[in-house]
Amino acid sequence: MPDSVLVVGASAAGLATVESLRRKGYQGQITLIGEEEGAPYDRPPLSKQVLAGTWDAERTHLRTREVLDALNAAFILGERAVSLDTAARTVRTVSGRELGADAVVLATGLCARRLPDLAGTEGVHVLRTLEDSVRLRDELLHAEQTVVIGDGVLGAEIAATARQLGREVTLAGPQAAVMQTQLGPDIAERLAALHTDQGVRLRPDTLVGGATTSRGRVSGVRTAEGGVLPADLVVEAVGGIPATDWLADSGLVLDDGVVCDSHCRAAEGVYAVGDVARFHHPGLGRSLRLENRTNATEQAQTVAANILGEGRAYAPVPYFWTDQLGVKIQVYGLPTPTATLHIAEGDVQEGRFVARYEERGRPVAVLGWNMPKQARLQRQHLLPLYTAAPHPQPAGATR
Incomplete structure (x- = not known):
């Protein structure tokens, strides 16, 4: 078990990694570094509640100051990471500070295109x-x-x-x-x-x-x-661009994100989580990079478990949701352009329904339109696809 963990990125994924480590009983030193000066906040409300004016800025904060203090972690905010020495697991910041740890987690998210x-x-x-x-x-x-x-x-x-x-x-x-x-x-x-x-x-x-x-x-x-x-x-x-420019000389594999294995490991002792992580999905047999809030939390839990030696593969059913003009849309799985659409529950004309996307008679995705509970229950039809016998990890995915 590592004596120290450094998380780069005060994002939802970065904070969730810290919290997951502590919930699992990790007592070592944790440092979280973030480019923005304020406390970690949630991004989904930015295009909805904050932009609409129904939430003030403080309401977006993921945790109160008291909760953050109780994590017993060092928060270094307003400090941008500029390079990573992968072998030494040392991060250098724009001010010249060098921070090292036994395990490093990359959670730098995206930059707006x-x-x-x-x-x-x-x-x-x-x-x-x-x-x-x-x-x-x-x-x-x-x-x-x-x-x-x-x-x-x-x-x-x-x-x-x-x-x-x-x-x-x-x-x-x-x-x-x-x-x-x-x-x-x-x-x-x-x-x-x-x-x-x-x-x-x-x-x-x-x-x-x-x-x-x-x-x-x-x-x-x-x-x-x-x-x-x-x-x-x-x-x-x-769209967004994975924030990996600072990793150009790190030796990590960068390809529309930080390329990881199925354990979200980019190199020995180095992990990636959240929007920046391109991981190998063992059920699908290919790499994915998911940009959504749920993935940030679930992937962080897997990364924390693997830092502590559990050896857990990350094989989620992809999920995202959006609220627009009084309609809540939830999507589980990955809809394909050629999929056949079937209405599983509800009525399209009434504005409440669940649809299943099928390829060759096999469900690949589920969508709920103002039926969140029913869509979540229909998710079970996707489990055989995403939890199928593991596909082998391609050679050279990590270094």
């Missing part, structure tokens, strides 16, 4: 941090025309929240319908209809080519076809 053609334009925002959400809300309340670029989960949630605030909003993205990659064409079309009914202007199959400006501030978004979407506020929601 930016479109180069919009870089440096006033009135163009991203939403990744609590500060981003607060700043965006301040401008959103005074904007006349908002354009959200990106029709995935984050873009759809931002557009939905803006519309619920009574703002004029256009949602533009490259997909044929909102969140089609995550939901498949049938459900995506239904979600698109919901947005349209609530007054969101949709521009599907739209690529952005740049911005127009007036007096130094954004005045519109150019489309690849040559048109302009009027806007005095623009939000880029075009």
